[in-house]
Every structure is written in C-alpha cells, then in structure tokens.
Amino acid sequence: MSPTSRPRRNRMRGKEAPEKQPALTKTRAKKRPAPRAPSPFQGPPMEQLRRWFASKGWTPYAFQEEAWAAYARGESGLIHVPTGAGKTYAAYLGPLADVAERNQKGLQVLYLTPLRAVSRDVEQALLEPLLALDTDLEVESRTGDTPSSVRQRQRERLPQVLITTPESLSLLLAQEQAAENFASLRAIIVDEWHELLASKRGTQVELALARLRRFAPDVRIWALSATLANLDQAARTVVGTERTPTLVSADLQRPVDVETLVPEQVDTFPWAGHLGFTMLPRVADWLDPNQSTLLFTNTRSQAERWFEGLRYLRPEWEHLLALHHGSIDREERERVEGGLKDGSLRLVVCTSSLDLGVDFGPVERVIQIGSPKGIGRTLQRAGRSAHRPGATCRILFVPTHALELVEMAAARDAIARREVEPRTPLSKPLDVLAQHLVTCALGGGFTREALRDEIRTATSYAGLTDEEFEWTLALVREGGPTLRAYPEFRRVVEHEGRFRVTDARLARLHRLNIGTISSDASVQLRYWSGGNLGTVEESYVSRLKPGDTFLFAGRRLEFSRFKDMTAYVKPAKAKATQTPRWGGSRLPLSTSLASAMRRTLEAARQGDVTRDEIAAAWPILDAQARLSRIPGDGGCLAESCHTRDGYHLFLYPFEGRLVHEGLAALLALRLTRLQKATFSLSVNDYGMELLTPTPFPFEEALRPALFTRERLVEDILESVNLSELARRQFRDIARVAGLVMPGLPGARKSTRQVQASAALLYDVFVKYDPDNLLLRQARREVLEQQFEQGRLARTLERLEASPVEFVHVHRPSPLAFPLVIERISASVSNESLLDRVERLKERWSQADARPA
Numbered sequence: 001m002s003p004t005s006r007p008r009r010n011r012m013r014g015k016e017a018p019e020k021q022p023a024l025t026k027t028r029a030k031k032r033p034a035p036r037a038p039s040p041f042q043g044p045p046m047e048q049l050r051r052w053f054a055s056k057g058w059t060p061y062a063f064q065e066e067a068w069a070a071y072a073r074g075e076s077g078l079i080h081v082p083t084g085a086g087k088t089y090a091a092y093l094g095p096l097a098d099v100a101e102r103n104q105k106g107l108q109v110l111y112l113t114p115l116r117a118v119s120r121d122v123e124q125a126l127l128e129p130l131l132a133l134d135t136d137l138e139v140e141s142r143t144g145d146t147p148s149s150v151r152q153r154q155r156e157r158l159p160q161v162l163i164t165t166p167e168s169l170s171l172l173l174a175q176e177q178a179a180e181n182f183a184s185l186r187a188i189i190v191d192e193w194h195e196l197l198a199s200k201r202g203t204q205v206e207l208a209l210a211r212l213r214r215f216a217p218d219v220r221i222w223a224l225s226a227t228l229a230n231l232d233q234a235a236r237t238v239v240g241t242e243r244t245p246t247l248v249s250a251d252l253q254r255p256v257d258v259e260t261l262v263p264e265q266v267d268t269f270p271w272a273g274h275l276g277f278t279m280l281p282r283v284a285d286w287l288d289p290n291q292s293t294l295l296f297t298n299t300r301s302q303a304e305r306w307f308e309g310l311r312y313l314r315p316e317w318e319h320l321l322a323l324h325h326g327s328i329d330r331e332e333r334e335r336v337e338g339g340l341k342d343g344s345l346r347l348v349v350c351t352s353s354l355d356l357g358v359d360f361g362p363v364e365r366v367i368q369i370g371s372p373k374g375i376g377r378t379l380q381r382a383g384r385s386a387h388r389p390g391a392t393c394r395i396l397f398v399p400t401h402a403l404e405l406v407e408m409a410a411a412r413d414a415i416a417r418r419e420v421e422p423r424t425p426l427s428k429p430l431d432v433l434a435q436h437l438v439t440c441a442l443g444g445g446f447t448r449e450a451l452r453d454e455i456r457t458a459t460s461y462a463g464l465t466d467e468e469f470e471w472t473l474a475l476v477r478e479g480g481p482t483l484r485a486y487p488e489f490r491r492v493v494e495h496e497g498r499f500r501v502t503d504a505r506l507a508r509l510h511r512l513n514i515g516t517i518s519s520d521a522s523v524q525l526r527y528w529s530g531g532n533l534g535t536v537e538e539s540y541v542s543r544l545k546p547g548d549t550f551l552f553a554g555r556r557l558e559f560s561r562f563k564d565m566t567a568y569v570k571p572a573k574a575k576a577t578q579t580p581r582w583g584g585s586r587l588p589l590s591t592s593l594a595s596a597m598r599r600t601l602e603a604a605r606q607g608d609v610t611r612d613e614i615a616a617a618w619p620i621l622d623a624q625a626r627l628s629r630i631p632g633d634g635g636c637l638a639e640s641c642h643t644r645d646g647y648h649l650f651l652y653p654f655e656g657r658l659v660h661e662g663l664a665a666l667l668a669l670r671l672t673r674l675q676k677a678t679f680s681l682s683v684n685d686y687g688m689e690l691l692t693p694t695p696f697p698f699e700e701a702l703r704p705a706l707f708t709r710e711r712l713v714e715d716i717l718e719s720v721n722l723s724e725l726a727r728r729q730f731r732d733i734a735r736v737a738g739l740v741m742p743g744l745p746g747a748r749k750s751t752r753q754v755q756a757s758a759a760l761l762y763d764v765f766v767k768y769d770p771d772n773l774l775l776r777q778a779r780r781e782v783l784e785q786q787f788e789q790g791r792l793a794r795t796l797e798r799l800e801a802s803p804v805e806f807v808h809v810h811r812p813s814p815l816a817f818p819l820v821i822e823r824i825s826a827s828v829s830n831e832s833l834l835d836r837v838e839r840l841k842e843r844w845s846q847a848d849a850r851p852a
Contacts, residue, residue, distance in 0.1 A: 045100035045133055049093050052132030063250035064090040067222070070246045071095060071187070076221040077246030078193065078235035080228055082254045083383030084391070087224040088125055088191070090248070095187035095220070096126075099160055100133045106184035107158040110212075112169060112205065113191045115356055116143035119163045120334075122191070126161055137161060142168050145330060166196070166205050167515045170439055173211055174511055178443035185216040190238055192356050193223035194376065197234055198423040200432050200516035200736065206425070206458040207436040210240060211443075214454050226383065227376040230422040237425045237459040255392040256382050258412045261286060262616035266402040269817050269841045270620055279398050280309045283367065286396065287347060289320050292340065292362040295349045296381050297369045298587055300325040304551045306369060307349040311554070317347060323554045324350040327522070328534040332553065355380050366393070370400040371407040373685075374590035375414045376421050402620050403686070403818070406604075407589075409613035410596035419592040428461045429781075430472050430773050431737035437476045438501060438510050438738060441492045445500040448473070471773055473499075475737065482769045483739075483761075491738065513741050524566045525552060533557075533569070541567045549574050589656035589685040591791065598654050602633035620814045628813040635803045639813055640698045645691060646680075649698045650816040652687035655795045662716060662787025663795065664688040667706065669719035674701050682823035689819040699806050707800040709793050716787065722779060723766075725786060730778040731758040737774060811844045 046068070053060060060068075064086060067079055071094030079087050092109070099108040111126065113119055119141040126139050138159035142151060144167070154162075158181055164172070172178065188209065196202035212219060223238040235245035261282055287293060295310075297303040307323040314321075322336045322345045333353070339345030343362045348354070355377070366385045372378040382393040397408040433455070440446045452469045455461050474480055477499075479489025491506050492499050501507045522535035533553050544550070544559040549572040551557070558572040589597070600614070605625075609615050624630055631637040631652050639650040653663065660683040668679040668690055677696055682689040716722075731754070734740045740757040765772040783789040812820050821837060 044097075045135075046093075046097035048100075048132045048134075049097055049129055052129060053089075053093075061086060061090075061250060061252065063248050063252075064093075067091060067248045068094040068097075070248060071098070071220055071222070074218070074220060075246040076239040076243055077248060078223045078225065078231060078238060080225050080231055080247065080249045082252055083226040083380070083393075084254065084386075085226075085250065085252050087226070088122070088189075089129070091189045091222045091224055092126060093129060095189075096129055096133075096137075096161075098186060099137065100135045102186075103135055104184060105157075105160070107160065107162055107181060108184060108186050109161045110169075110185060110188045111161065111163040111191065112188065113163060113165060114195045114201065115192075116145055116165050116168075118191070118356060119143050119145075119165070122163050126163065139163075142172070144168065166201050166208065169208050170204060170436075170514045171511060173208060174439045174442040174514065176442070176444055178211075179215050182212055182215040185212060185219045188212060188219055188221045190221065190223040192225065193234060193238060194225040194228045194423050195356060197228075197237065197425055200426065200429055202237075203426050203429055203432045203458075203460050204436070204516050206237065206240075206460050207432065207455065209238070210454050210458040211440065213240060213242075213457065214450075227379050227420055228423060229420045230424070233425070234423065240457045241459055241462050242457050254383065256379065256415055257392050257394045258382075258397065258408075258415060259395070260397040260399070260405065260408045260412075260613050260616075262405065262612055263399065263402070266405070266617060266619055269837075269844070270402040270814060276400060277305075277309055279400070280306070280313060283369075283398055284310060284313050289317055289346050291364045292343065292346050293348075293365045293367060294354060294363055294381075294384055295347065295367040295369060296354075297349065297351055298371075298373065300327055300351050302369065303349050303351050304554070307554050308551055310347070310349065320344075320346040322348045324348055324353055326351065326353045327536060328553045329532045331532075332534070352377075354384065364394065366395045367398060368395055369398050371404045371593075372397075372411060373407075373587040373593065374421055375411065375419055375592045375596075376423075376590075377587075378411055378415060379420065401818075402617055403815075405613040405617035406600055406621075407593065407597060409611045409617075410600040411593055412611070412613075413600060414592050414596035417596075419596065421590045421592045425460050428464050428468070429736075430468065430475075430777055431733040432516055433461065433464075433469075433472050434476050434737040435510075435514065435516070437473060437499075438491050439514065441476075441499050441501045442507055442510065445498045447497055448499070468773065475774075479739070480769065480772065482764055482772075489739070509741050510738060513735070513738070516736050523562070525557075526566055526568055528560060528568050528570050536567065538565075588658045588788075589654070591656075594654050594656055594685075598631070598633045601631050601654075605630040605632050624814045627811075628807045628809050628815075629805060631815070632805070635805045636799055637815075638698070638702055638804050638806045639809050639816060640806070641809045641811060641816075643811065646693040647691070647696055647698075648812065648816070649690040649696075650687060650812065650819060651690075652815060653795055653799060654686055655791065656788070657683055657685050658786065658788045659792050659795055660684070660688045662720075662783075662789070662792045664690065665719040666712075666715055666792075669715055670706055671696070671698075671701055680823065682819045684818055684822055686815060687819065689816065689823060691823070702804045702806060704800045707796045709796050709800070712793060712796065713783065713789075716783060716789070716792075717779075720787075722782060725782045726775070726778040727759060727762050729782050729785075730762045730774065733774050733778055733781070734758040734761055739774075 063079070063081055067090040070077065079090050081087055095109045111122060113122055123139060123141050130137055130139070139161040140150065140154070140159040141163040142154055143165050155175065172181065175181065190196070190205065196205055209221060221239050223234065225234065228234050231247055231249070235247050239245045261279065263279060295306065297306060303323060303325050307321070311318060311321055322339060324333055324336045336345060336348060340348060340363065363385055366381055368378065368381060372381065378395065382395040385393050385395065397411070399405050399408060437451070440451060452466070455469070456464055471480070476492045477490065477494070478484040479486060483489045488506070491501060491503070491510070493502050501510070523538050523541055525533040525536050527533065533555070536552065541562055546560055548559045549556060550559070556572040556575070557569040560568045560570055604614050604621050609618055614621070621630055628639050629637060631654065637652045641648050653660065664681045664683050668681060671677065671679070671690070675696060677692045677694060680691040682691070735754065735758070739761055740754055765775050820840070
C-alpha cells in the first residue's frame with residue numbers, strides 16, 4: 001500500500017472495522033435484504049474490489065496480489081506476513097470475488113478464529129468490502145457469544161460468510177445436516193494459525209478440515225500467521241496430506257523498538273519478584289495518558305495487582321485506566337475493548353487476552369511486565385502497537401527481578417536475529433480422535449473405511465494405524481473391553497455399516513462438552529445483590545473462607561459463600577489480603593530465548609557490557625564472576641558448596657523450568673546409582689539445585705557419561721512418580737475423549753467429582769487394561785508436556801558434548817540464590833519468606849566480609 005493522507009480510521013488493518021455501518025448491519029440481520037443502491041465500482045467482482053481498494057487510498061502489496069492469484073488458480077496454503085500488513089484481505093478478497101460472481105446461496109466462506117472475542121472485529125472487517133459489490137451477501141458470526149435466536153436461525157440456513165471458532169465449528173459438524181450445510185463451501189480461512197498449531201485445538205481443527213474437504217472436495221484452505229518459524233510444516237498441516245501447499249510471504253519487516261526500564265539499583269542477592277512494585281513508580285512516570293498503551297503481564301493475578309497499584313498511585317487516571325483478562329465478565333471485556341478503539345480508555349493492564357487479532361488502532365505503545373519468556377510472544381505483543389503496515393512497534397520491558405535484565409537483553413538480540421520458536425503439531429492424540437468420532441456420528445453418521453481414510457488426510461493422523469483407529473472406534477462404541485458392561489459408554493451405535501448416536505441424552509452431553517481446552521473448572525463470581533463479575537477457578541474458591549478478601553476485576557471483594565458452582569461475594573471494606581492465582585501460568589523459557597540468553601552471558605563473560613540491561617545487571621554478574629564464574633555458551637557451569645543446610649550442587653544449563661525438572665530428577669537418580677544418597681531438588685528457568693545432607697563426590701560424578709541419552713525414557717520413568725503424574729494427565733484426556741463429563745446444565749459436577757470419576761477409570765484401566773492406548777497417551781503427554789522430552793534429549797546431547805566447568809564456592813552465588821529461595825519457599829515455616837530471605841542475605845554477607 002502506498003502511504004497517502006487519509007483519516008486514521010481508513011488505514012487498512014487486517015481486522016479493522018469501519019466506524020459506522022448501520023445499513024450493512026441492518027441488512028445482514030434481515031431475512032430478505034432491502035434493495036441495495038447500485039455500486040459505484042462497476043465491472044466484474046474482482047475489478048469492483050480493486051476499485052474499492054483504490055478508493056481507500058490503498059495499493060495492493062505484491063503478497064496480496066500473489067494470494068489472490070493463487071486462490072484463483074484453486075490453490076491452498078499459508079500467508080505469512082507481519083502483523084498489521086493486511087493478511088485478512090489478502091486471504092478474503094479472492095474468495096469474496098468468487099462468491100459474488102457465482103451469487104449462490106448457502107455457506108461459501110468459513111473464517112476460523114481461535115478467539116471468539118476477535119470475531120466481532122473480523123465480522124466488521126469482512127462486511128466493509130461488500131460496499132463495492134452489487135450483491136446481498138450475508139456475513140455473520142457464530143461463537144459462544146452469539147445470541148440463541150441467531151444460532152437458531154443459522155440451524156435452518158447458514159450465511160454465505162460465517163466467522164466461527166474451532167469449538168463452534170465442531171458443533172456445526174455435529175448437526176445431522178452437516179454434509180448438506182457445508183457442501184457449498186468454497187473457501188476456508190484459518191486465522192492466527194500459530195496459536196492453534198501446536199495444541200489439541202489445532203488437532204481438532206485438522207480433523208474438522210479433513211471432514212470439510214470430504215463434504216466440499218474443491219474447497220480452498222488458507223491459513224494466516226505472523227509469527228512462525230517452521231513455515232513448510234505449518235502449511236502442510238493446514239492443507240492436509242493430499243495437497244501441495246502454496247506459501248505466500250513478504251519481506252515487510254515492521255521495525256521493533258525495544259526499550260528496557262532499568263532499575264536504579266539491583267540487589268546482588270536476586271530472587272524472583274524481588275523488584276516487584278519497586279518498579280511501579282517508574283512505570284507510572286514513563287506512562288503518558290495521552291498515548292494509548294497496553295501493559296501486558298504473564299498472569300491474571302499479576303494483572304490484577306498492577307492495575308490496583310497504578311490506580312492507587314495515579315487516582316487521577318481512574319477514568320482512563322482499565323483491566324482486561326479472560327476471567328472477567330464478557331460485557332466488561334467488551335467495554336474495555338470499545339474504550340481502546342474509541343480512545344476513551346488510554347491505559348489497559350491485560351494478559352494474553354489481548355495478544356491476538358483484535359485491532360486497536362489508537363494503541364501506540366506496549367509494556368511487558370516481567371520477561372516475555374518467548375520471542376514469538378514478544379513480537380505478537382509488540383505488534384499490538386501502531387498496528388499498521390510499516391509502522392514501528394514499540395515495547396518497553398519492565399524487569400520484576402534483576403536477572404530478568406539478562407533475559408531482556410537476550411530477547412532484544414533474538415528479536416534482531418528473528419529467532420522465532422517453531423510450533424510443532426501433535427502426533428495423533430487419540431482423545432481428540434475419540435471426540436471427533438462421536439461428532440461425526442452425530443453429524444449424519446459415518447462408515448468405517450471412509451472415515452478412516454478421511455482422518456488420515458489430516459497431517460497429524462497420517463500415521464494412524466488400522467489398530468489404533470479400531471481401538472478408538474471400540475472406545476466410543478462400548479468404552480473398550482473393560483467398560484462394555486456400562487450403557488453410558490455406548491455412545492456410537494452401528495446399524496447396517498453406518499455409525500450414529502441414537503441416545504438423545506448422550507448426544508446432548510457431547511454437544512455441551514465439545515472442545516479440547518482442559519483446565520480447572522471455572523465457577524461464576526456474582527454479587528449477592530446480583531450481577532456477574534466473571535469466572536474464577538474452582539480450586540481457588542474452594543480454599544476461601546467466609547470473610548476472606550481478594551482482588552478481582554479491579555475490585556476489592558469479600559467472599560460470602562459457594563453454592564451451586566457459584567461464588568457469592570460483596571464489596572469489601574477491608575484491604576484485600578490476596579489475589580486469585582490461576583493454575584498453569586508459569587511460562588517456561590522458550591528454546592529461542594534460552595539460546596539467546598546463553599549467548600548474552602558469554603558476551604558478558606568476555607567483558608561486553610555495552611547493552612543497557614547488562615550494564616544495569618553488572619553488579620550481579622560481577623559478584624557472580626568474583627565468587628564463581630559467569631556461565632559461558634560453550635559449556636555448562638556447575639557449582640558446589642557446603643552450608644548448614646547440607647551439600648549443594650548447582651547446575652546451569654539455561655534450558656527452561658520444564659526441562660530442568662526432568663533433568664534434575666534424572667541426574668538425581670543416576671547420581672544415587674554411583675553412591676547412595678538422598679536429594680532435595682529445586683529448579684528454575686536458569687538451572688537446578690541438588691541438596692544432600694551427606695558429603696557427595698559431585699566433581700568426580702559430573703562426567704559425560706552422566707548425561708547420556710541411552711535409556712532416557714526408562715530412567716525418567718524410574719526417577720519420577722510417573723504413575724501419579726499420568727493419573728493427573730489422564731483426567732484431561734478422559735474429559736476430551738468423553739469418558740467423563742461435567743454433566744448437564746442444572747446438574748453440573750464439581751471438579752472433585754469429575755476428578756474422582758477420572759481417577760477411578762484410570763485405576764480400572766491400569767488393573768484390567770494396562771495396554772490401554774489412553775494410558776500410553778497420558779504417559780507420553782507427561783513426558784513431553786511436564787519435561788519437554790524432546791528438548792530434554794537435545795539438552796543432554798549438548799551437555800554430553802560440552803565440558804562441565806566445575807567451581808567450588810564458599811556460599812551460593814547470585815545465580816544460585818534464586819534456587820535456594822525456590823526451595824525454602826516450598827517449606828513450611830511460621831516465618832515470612834521475606835524474613836527468611838533477609839536472614840540468609842545477612843548471614844552470607846557476613847561470610848563474604850570475612851578474610852579468606
């Protein structure tokens with residue numbers, strides 16, 4: 001697009017809505033649209049759209065022309081360009097011209113988005129080009145937020161263009177007339193493909209796309225993404241095994257301006273969170289209420305605390321400041337999103353709920369509180385600022401502990417090198433397949449051979465064996481060999497070679513529980529006086545006592561009671577004593593950021609302190625160098641010392657928390673084979689601590705053979721309580737596979753009841769069906785998700801080939817200090833963690849002051 005002078009609202013943005021389109025909205029809502037005025041853009045539909053494009057002051061990019069031409073040739077593939085460059089219209093205008101020219105009824109274009117909140121913006125963006133066409137096309141959304149009246153109408157007749165989510169698409173596929181509804185489909189657009197690709201939601205989409213290719217053999221599929229490294233694999237996964245994908249990309253780099261807000265001073269005894277709110281006044285001073293800014297945090301609890309802190313520190317910003325995360329009530333989230341778009345809200349503290357899709361034109365700057373932990377995530381969040389082609393993205397890093405300064409310097413380096421993490425699709429998860437089989441049985445039924453062949457066109461299931469398919473089919477027919485006596489597991493029935501669901505109650509249960517996102521059950525949070533606040537995890541509410549006060553949605557609340565899966569609260573007069581902590585929010589260090597961090601430390605080791613972050617962190621690194629050594633990129637630093645707690649080994653691979661959890665357990669097992677010992681383990685993103693009460697020859701033990709990959713899986717299985725971990729993982733697998741369900745509305749089961757049902761099934765399978773494929777999947781997912789098995793193997797290969805740099809220290813070094821704090825924070829004491837930390841610092845400072 002050529003830069004021209006035009007109002008801000010007319011700039012092309014992939015999901016920008018026109019400010020006012022009452023006529024379009026009104027026309028779309030009617031069954032019989034009113035006559036339209038003739039379009040001023042004459043000619044065939046694609047020419048009309050080009051003239052409309054030009055009327056906006058836009059000139060198509062080469063990648064947009066390429067995408068339109070590829071669609072016209074009947075090709076499918078992936079469009080990969082930076083955020084804000086116009087991916088949506090690159091993928092949409094070709095199908096729109098095709099649909100307008102044919103002017104047929106029925107669903108023609110399906111637009112799939114991972115977030116239902118994004119669908120409102122997408123709908124407006126897809127409506128705008130209709131101004132150019134002499135046709136009455138309907139564009140509608142169908143998500144969990146769509147009114148029931150609209151969903152009912154869509155059951156009878158779908159619009160020509162439909163925006164939906166993976167879960168809602170599966171619901172549509174579960175309708176009896178699914179084949180008829182989708183037979184007219186000509187194009188599918190999958191937005192934010194990187195967000196779906198490496199998850200079970202992505203696998204669910206793959207299976208759905210395979211089904212749609214069967215219903216509409218000529219349908220063209222295009223995925224959109226801005227932050228992917230493995231482009232060929234991502235493209236092949238979205239189009240399936242029977243097509244050759246086309247990759248459309250462009251060298252349209254959006255500059256990323258990274259700045260770090262360095263603390264005025266750092267503590268040479270760093271520990272996670274120790275900077276905390278000491279950075280709040282500096283952030284407040286940096287903020288400009290005249291410049292719209294998003295303040296991203298990695299957790300919802302952190303967002304709550306920073307919002308409360310800013311509101312307390314700058315009460316004059318109350319009307320400009322807001323909070324946004326996924327647990328807040330939908331109406332409040334929509335109010336915040338609307339305020340960002342119209343400029344009435346200028347400062348929003350948020351989580352990943354605003355990472356994707358939604359286009360907030362006025363936003364000029366982004367703040368990241370704490371380390372982003374990944375390069376793709378950093379680029380995605382930075383791209384929320386100045387969301388337009390060629391504009392510079394601006395992001396400010398705010399460290400929450402001093403060692404994050406090194407992470408932030410490393411992130412800056414990795415961004416400059418464009419080292420984005422790859423997203424790898426999952427390999428044939430059978431729980432997702434089981435759910436899909438029931439969906440297909442509801443959606444008109446299926447025959448064995450046809451569905452098996454169809455499923456194998458999904459890339460993740462290309463290697464599905466006949467035995468695995470038959471086993472999964474038996475699971476949904478009768479619960480497998482161990483559950484066939486129970487009628488509730490006979491979900492699919494075969495009649496004359498066709499498989500269907502005949503039990504109305506089981507059909508309703510399946511439709512209510514379609515989806516692959518597994519998490520702690522959420523309960524409604526409501527005022528006694530009425531009014532929704534949002535949702536919070538049941539596990540958190542179950543720990544509250546009447547009278548406890550907490551922060552939620554920027555409000556101080558007092559807990560009253562928990563009844564019928566609803567937590568009732570009232571405004572609190574006293575100061576909040578806690579903030580809800582949601583599970584699963586500790587992000588591990590990504591592969592790209594971990595590699596960049598080792599490079600950054602190597603540069604510091606060589607004396608390079610030219611970067612602001614390293615200069616600010618130098619007191620810590622200098623203390624590390626004096627007491628031990630700064631870790632390098634060519635080997636692995638190991639430290640040993642003796643304190644009143646026992647004999648310590650500290651090892652720093654810099655591979656992320658999950659890898660270190662598996663590696664610490666593995667090394668502890670292998671060390672005990674050399675000499676009998678008992679170890680306490682502590683890990684973080686940088687390294688691990690192994691503590692034993694008796695002397696141990698660590699230096700002699702740290703030989704290359706200790707890091708061998710031989711018998712890796714067997715040793716991991718022996719080193720951890722895999723049975724208990726697999727039992728927990730099986731809960732989610734059993735829910736996705738449909739073996740346990742929360743129940744019907746008005747009779748929902750609590751999380752404890754669902755977990756008990758899953759645990760009972762797990763024990764039955766272990767005892768009577770030990771070769772059950774879902775048990776194998778649970779063990780495999782534990783190894784990959786809990787310990788990142790593939791990454792762990794690569795780490796062992798690196799450690800086996802690299803020398804271990806062993807140093808004896810007289811007390812734990814600055815790098816070791818956070819590991820010590822991690823361990824003592826998990827122990828029970830009537831002394832506060834801060835008091836215990838201060839006592840340790842004083843003791844070790846005195847030790848440092850003694851003459852050698």
